[in-house]
Amino acid sequence: MLQDHNIPEEQYTLRRKIYIIIFQSNTGAGRAFDISLIIIILLNIILLILESVEPIAIAFDKIFNILDYFFMVVFTIEYLLRLYCVREAKRYAKSFYGVIDLLAIIPSYAEFFLPNWHMLMVIRSFRLLRVFRIFRMVRFLDESRYMLLSLLRSFNKILVFLFFIILLTVFLGSVMYVLEYEHNPGFHSIPQSIYWAIVTITTVGYGDVAPMTALGKIIASFIMILGYAIIAVPTGIMSASLVRQYKDMDNDDRVCENCDNKNHAEDALFCKNCGEALDTKPAKK
Amino acid sequence: MLQDHNIPEEQYTLRRKIYIIIFQSNTGAGRAFDISLIIIILLNIILLILESVEPIAIAFDKIFNILDYFFMVVFTIEYLLRLYCVREAKRYAKSFYGVIDLLAIIPSYAEFFLPNWHMLMVIRSFRLLRVFRIFRMVRFLDESRYMLLSLLRSFNKILVFLFFIILLTVFLGSVMYVLEYEHNPGFHSIPQSIYWAIVTITTVGYGDVAPMTALGKIIASFIMILGYAIIAVPTGIMSASLVRQYKDMDNDDRVCENCDNKNHAEDALFCKNCGEALDTKPAKK
Amino acid sequence: MLQDHNIPEEQYTLRRKIYIIIFQSNTGAGRAFDISLIIIILLNIILLILESVEPIAIAFDKIFNILDYFFMVVFTIEYLLRLYCVREAKRYAKSFYGVIDLLAIIPSYAEFFLPNWHMLMVIRSFRLLRVFRIFRMVRFLDESRYMLLSLLRSFNKILVFLFFIILLTVFLGSVMYVLEYEHNPGFHSIPQSIYWAIVTITTVGYGDVAPMTALGKIIASFIMILGYAIIAVPTGIMSASLVRQYKDMDNDDRVCENCDNKNHAEDALFCKNCGEALDTKPAKK
């Protein structure tokens, strides 16, 4: 991530000061900046959501327009300041957060310079790109790193599991298509049947498509029980992965100099096997 | 919680005796009081529920009115007795249970003194506040403390998870809105699409809103599989947290005679804190 | 359970031989009897299910009648044999399986002696009592004891959890009733709203009742996410309980006579700490 540049504090230039406020959060000003930014992003997302509700959009049309311009200006200034204060503007612009920051302001400009496009559906979708600003929130979640780590650790296994689920739904969807499509308009094609199989195996169960033949209902029952049972697989993988991670965090790798005994508790001061004093500072963590 | 005041038993005043009956449950009278109170609260909640069923409410209107007054009087007497017998009435009144006990009787008085309001919708809602009496049941669950502890222990992680789910549904709801809103009246606004995304990702799946376009169904399938897979996250967190808690409970209860340190490993021979030899036979198990 | 009576083998009477065939399964005849009984029970249950499908019931009316009498006779003979061969007929008759065996034949006799009742709805329900025969299958599941043990071990915690869910749904159902009942015929009374809250919090989501007001949808979204998150609680409890049980099964309580070291693997022949030979037969299990 973004590290301290190790310049002595008294030589801080304006650029450096802005850097500390914008990119760091261990000073008062940095924290205030972070909190303001979170509030502004949240307000912007709420604005975007409200603009989609037609009666509200018509009633507050003018206010929404002004607020749109306001957020456009604020996010532009913020983006330019970030570009200005980092050491290598190019590297920031190419980074994950840099791209998201840019994506979040482009649609506003597209609408600003091409106002007659405003009515077009294409642009309407384009505006929604601003929803990407949500992902800027992730930056402020320290805890999320821990959970992402767990997810990545068992990523391979969960990927295999998802691939297996997709194979299964393609197969079961095709079987159900053969059984149902003559009697049931809901199963008019294999993609539709696969969609139904996913709705069923994940236990969502909308009910917009449901089997009608006796054999179809038997297969459907089988798919449901299967979906109900195999949810245990990703859950078990995640549980076991987290139990292991907790255990690793609990472990202490200090070795007693007298008897070579290991596996001491993290708060142990003396070897539990021979009573020899241990190093007071754990070697790990 | 509420502790014994350490007064010699023979000096117990009436106030003290009431206190023991109402607040403690290790005497016969105390247990009888607790059980009676549970039954009265349950009967009151059943009454509230039945009053909402129109045919029953009309048929038993008079009986319901009398029972309403009866419960009002009972809960008022109980509240006043509690205020009377505790050491600091003010502190009880401000405590969690004190506030709930008060909230449970206020609506009855509001109706009693303002009978012509009875017909108004606002008051009808107001009466429902008495449902808060349910939370008084929590007081009688010893086991619940253990589970609340587990929940609180992993509270931070589950909060991050919930926040992540909300970000995800806001994003996916917006995407589905763009894809569906021209072809599907169910996705008429972003809030409605977010509602649909929550219904889908939690695998509830009412089916009152369902995607209709091909692309919408593909994205919906993706959301379902996502919801089906990420349920593993809170489940894994809770499992790992409980496995750890059980392990802590399993730990040895030997106490070092030299430094009073506890929490030694089961196979420890010497105190990990001061190096003093421990009893070779674990006190427990 | 049913134990061997410790009579020398050569003195076995007919009664004793029948006992061994019916109640034990370690002889060839005993196993054959068990398997025949499983097949007969399964056939009887399939018959019961088919009798409820009107077109089938009309087409095969006579065959079904004959089969009904056949199963009646078979189960009666079996019941009488069991009564005859056990030591204390009274104790068997009062046991769990004895009561189920009796409940399984009574309805057939009621219909036999009161044939004009056959058309009555009451008797039709009465006949369904024979579905209780399903529970006789449990007798043949050895593995089920292990899982019941796990369930019972965490019974208290799961009961508290269920009680908590019921309190929550009563509360949330009442809140939704107040919000929705004027705009939505689906929420016409509190019991109906509680039913909806259970459908939602368990992520079943029929969709026969769904919120319509904006505030109702927000509360409903909250209930769904809650239900999605708290499923982690019983799952975590069960996982932790099973992890613990596996661990207990893994442990070996042998102690080295030379160095008092414990915690040896179950298949260890020598102490892992000092190399002293261990007792070859584990003390436990």
Add this chain to the structure above:
Amino acid sequence: MLQDHNIPEEQYTLRRKIYIIIFQSNTGAGRAFDISLIIIILLNIILLILESVEPIAIAFDKIFNILDYFFMVVFTIEYLLRLYCVREAKRYAKSFYGVIDLLAIIPSYAEFFLPNWHMLMVIRSFRLLRVFRIFRMVRFLDESRYMLLSLLRSFNKILVFLFFIILLTVFLGSVMYVLEYEHNPGFHSIPQSIYWAIVTITTVGYGDVAPMTALGKIIASFIMILGYAIIAVPTGIMSASLVRQYKDMDNDDRVCENCDNKNHAEDALFCKNCGEALDTKPAKK
């Protein structure tokens, strides 16, 4: 699986070279073959799915016919090459993958030689047999072996669980049939009620069948809460099984020099099997 035949590399015949390309994946050509095959199978499955969508099937009828023949030829050549290059053609033909490879090409030939059958429904179903080609993908998943192992390890317990679920749904379906069938056309027979019970207990909840009577809704609520709670059982079994498996994998890989025994505890100083001293420093980690 398929092992190396241990022939010196310079003596490799054409047959042997084909064998290495087709059956092994540690050479460049072998990997290229595997990847091409995966792509061809995926394209074939996508073709099959698209053929079921009527508008697409009509528009691209000719292209689809040509592609069908193309895939028929490709898979036939591949099958014949496999038969040719393995040592024992008969053994491959009888193996799991051999049967699937054959099943994947037979339907194309049936259609080719009996073109006038093409219009018949039976053949249409027959063609779907080609979906079995999906299972050929499993061959390329190394990770899947690990997960199948976990599944098989807890197979017995999950089978008992599934059997228990089926007994339960048969029983609860019958009870609901008695309660609902006079007031609710959705519960017209016991099989239909069992179908509803499965839809409900697995928390799928289509809503095509839903209880209408008060008592039916109470029983349904009970079934939902039951389903919501017992999902903890397979999940717990899988979690505990995986935690145990991870623990086994964590174990020390030191081998006793005296008796070749493995699987020692990490803190073991002497071989648990013969008492020989072990290397003090674990080889792993």
